[in-house]
Amino acid sequence: MSNWFETKVRYDKMMENGMQKKVNEPYMVDALSFTEAEARTIEELTPFISGDFSISAVKRTNISEIFWDETADKWYHVKVNFITLDEKTAVEKKTTTHILVAANDFRGALDNFMEGMKGTMADFEIASIAETNIMDVYKAKLSKTEAAPEA
Template sequence: MATWFLGKIRFTKEIDAGKFQTVTEAYLLDAVSFTDAEARLYDLLGDNAPDFRVISIVPMKVQEVFHVEGPEVKWYKVKIMITTFDEKIKKEKKNAASFLVNADSIHQAHDRVEEALGRVEDYEITDVALTPILEVVPYTGERTDTVAEIAKDLLDSMQHLSKKGVEVEVSINEPFPEEKKRTWNAEPEKEKPLKTGKDYSPRSKHQNYPKVDSVNYD
């Protein structure tokens, strides 16, 4: 399943001789992490807008993106309410879902989502809104699903950003279990003599070690 991030960039462009304008653009990217999303933005736009800076990257909850071949470049977010019947409690339940579709108008976006969903679900379209998204960038290859592959992708993205001159800071605030810690060291730790007296506090068998939780960058 795709994980979508809404990335916004800002840059200055010349509109007339001697006149400049600050422009903000939004892109929706399928990425495995915040850092991966930023790296994909630089890959996508680096040559076209060399002086841009990323001002925000936030997750965007979208169940599905419907791309219809054609000249339509506007992207609409369509919200629906799905009604299901819970056999256990014998009551109807309503669940919200959001979709993104390219269209020329609100009416066309409404019709395209209806056509895509068909009548397989009992649903009602509750809202159709134009988004600022200029382009949707899905993954073209096979997605990485394992932790090792995601970690490798994250490291590759960080190296890519570093080459671009973007500073990457990793915040560490959660523990790793003991078995994870041992993989970090080529040589085993030397045993330390036990302390005695009132100040003695035995070491826990599963002492906390740091784990990468999130990536922050300016």
């Protein structure tokens, strides 16, 4: 199971008009601890950011799953309610889950989410879909000994 951390990176970004602007951009990283999340963010961003940058915040998120789309350039937060029925009391119970979906637009986010949920036996309803300001998401890097064997 993944532990997703949101890290915020502060640096001077060159804008399209040639001006430099201080920005604080969020990234998602799969890590085991806050320290690893910070180290992985630094490792991933060092080739792309010229000059000094710092990690201004690291926080654990409640994201339980991520639906990937390599062609997408935006990330959407989908809040899903899974509906279960208590057999004893016959009362409906809703359990909220948070999923991050890559897509180019809102409709694409809905389509990618529904594609990711294909084959799910549980009843669910979408509570909300919102575009996030997350710049990029970095999966865990598994060593060769931890990686699953290829079939």
